[in-house]
Amino acid sequence: MERVTIERLGHQGDGIAAGPVYVPGTLPGEVVEGEVDGGVMAQPRIATPSDMRVKPPCRHAKSCGGCQLQHARDDFTAGWKEGVVRQALAAHGIEAEILPCLTSPARSRRRAAFSATRTKKGALAGFHMKRSDVIVPVGGCLLVEPRLASALELVETLASVGASRKSELSVLVTTSATGLDVAVTGGKEADPEMQETLARLCRAHEVARLAWGEDVTLTRRPPIQRMGRAEVVPPPGAFLQATPQGEAALVDRVRAIVGDAAHVVDLFAGCGTFALPLAETARVHAVEGDKAMVAALDKGWRGAEGLRHVTHEARDLFRNPLLVEDLKRFDAAVIDPPRAGAEAQIAELARARVPRIAYVSCNPVTFARDAATLVSAGYRPGPVQPVDQFRWSTHVELVVGFTCDTA
Incomplete structure (x- = not known):
């Protein structure tokens, strides 16, 4: 039997004590006891609970793997996710304002x-x-x-x-x-x-x-x-934002970053989450690797009223990113890559010096790597908005704007 004090949470939500010893279902500051096997205390007894601890609201919390943080107060979880973003940026020497996390309500995953x-x-x-x-x-x-x-x-x-x-x-x-x-x-x-x-x-x-x-x-x-004014029928299994509230928060922030840009490129555009709402005020060129998703975006645009022109192409942006000469014609760019980030495409955006970039990410680590590329090229990050669509989990998304001088 060992007795340890939890120092911090790891990225998977487990408490970490000196050693390290990983203790699931615990919070920083808690004193716990239990058998340690292979650096893991699988069945801890909490001797001194944190004042941030609450009774999990769901009866499945102890067994189901869908949630990792139901035992923590909501304000603790939001602050912890803000800290995850801050630490990822700090690892690359980047300082930015971190806004309060926007958390989707319970029973909102669609x-x-x-x-x-x-x-x-x-x-x-x-x-x-x-x-x-x-x-x-x-x-x-x-x-x-x-x-x-x-x-x-x-x-x-x-x-x-x-x-x-x-x-x-x-x-x-x-x-x-x-x-x-x-x-x-x-x-x-x-x-x-x-x-x-x-x-x-x-x-x-x-x-x-x-x-x-x-x-x-x-x-x-x-x-x-529904994406803005458009009605879209995604192909089976296509990616969509997890909650309507989270999608609305991301779209609103992207709109604010893009501002009055007249011509926008949307990279990793999916079925049009950002491209179609942005088309209410700007011409948009949407780029997505999945042909079926591109077709759904195009059909949604053609069936909507009052949207400006939306062009599109199916293109693997990992192997074949848009190059500087492709990007020079745009006033703003939106990029929403998968968890791997967009290293090759970000390098081209940095060289093209697109005046405004709205970066949406589901992985703070790869986002921070890509942000470092932009900062080294002279871009300035604006406030970072964390968005929590996966309530009670360790997952966190974010959106931030980058600007640079074009002269």
Whole structure:
């Protein structure tokens, strides 16, 4: 039995004591006791709790791996996420104002990837247990919209119908303006009889679209997502921001950074999260690697009223970034790369000296690396706005504007 004091939280949300000893479910300043195996105290007893500790609001908190920080007060979590961003920038010698974190409310996640498997008695659906492949049923989940929580019955039925006993289904469920949008991977081949069964399930559960693997898509109604004035139908499984509130916060901040720019390039544009709202006041060129997402963006733009011209191209910005000569014509750039960041594209933006850059990131570490490139090229970072769309998790997003003198 060892007794340790938690000094800080790691990036995965575990408490860290001297040694280091990793202690899940703890907070800085807490004194804990327990057996340590391989540098981990898996089952701590909290001898001295932090005043930042609260009772987890969800009954699944101890078993489900979807949340890591339900035992912490909301203001602690927000401050900790602000600190994660600050530390990432400080590692590159960058100082910037960190604004208060904007946290999405409970029950606001509009998409969730559920896991499901067949059992001897039927099927089981939910999220994985912490550090395990075991599935935990999560009825009444406090993260997701009520429509998603109610979809667990559908997910179980899909597993009963289409999962083999040796594999697990991954079922991505997204709410839309017209019903649930469901994309299933890992299932058996859908023969005509199964397709008829799936169609009946879609009708019974108000599913707008069901994609089963790569080959079968059943559409009752187009699953519409609204982006500014446009109505967009993303391809099955396409990336979307996790909560409407988080998306609105990011879009509002990007609008403010871009300001009155007349011609904007949107890099890693997806289905038009930023490009389509920006087209209300500016011409936009949208660049995205996924052709189906580009097509959805274009169709949404063509069906909307009052938008300025939006051009687009499908292009792998990791292997083939827009070059200086491509970028010189734009007054502002928006960039929203995946977790790996955008090292090659940022280098070209820095050389092109695009006057204003709105950088949206889901990874403070790669963002700070890219920010260092911009700062070394003469760009000045504005206030950094952390956005927490993944409440009670260790995940944090951010948006910040960079400006430079063009003369």
